[in-house]
Amino acid sequence: MTFIPETALTNQVDRESITSMELLKAMVDAAQDPIAVKDRNFVYLACNTAFLQMLGKSEREVIGHTDADLVPEGAVELCRLSDRQVLETGEIVTREECTNTPQGRRCFHVVKRPLRS
Numbered sequence: 001m002t003f004i005p006e007t008a009l010t011n012q013v014d015r016e017s018i019t020s021m022e023l024l025k026a027m028v029d030a031a032q033d034p035i036a037v038k039d040r041n042f043v044y045l046a047c048n049t050a051f052l053q054m055l056g057k058s059e060r061e062v063i064g065h066t067d068a069d070l071v072p073e074g075a076v077e078l079c080r081l082s083d084r085q086v087l088e089t090g091e092i093v094t095r096e097e098c099t100n101t102p103q104g105r106r107c108f109h110v111v112k113r114p115l116r117s
Helices: 012-017 020-030 049-055 073-089
Strands: 036-038 044-047 093-101 104-112
Touching: 073 093, 073 104
Parallel strands: none
Antiparallel strands: 036 044, 093 104
């Protein structure tokens, strides 16, 4: 859990300047699990620090790009397969995935779900 110290919020203006989006970003960035959001064209719209660390990339290198720009060729189709399944069925896809990262080989419990507004 991440806390904003009360002393950091010195007055009402400070409290009002923290938007719900900023709070959401802080919460997602505090998560140790990699989290990312893609659009229907598989372009990354957002991700957290753990996701960037897993890839060994900066936010600028990820946002606006696709898996084809970021992961080895063999892994792209695996990512797309489950992405398409989520888009076509609207159901949650859960699977184990092992991949090479800058930190070495790691395995993840991957959960993909559609986001609807």
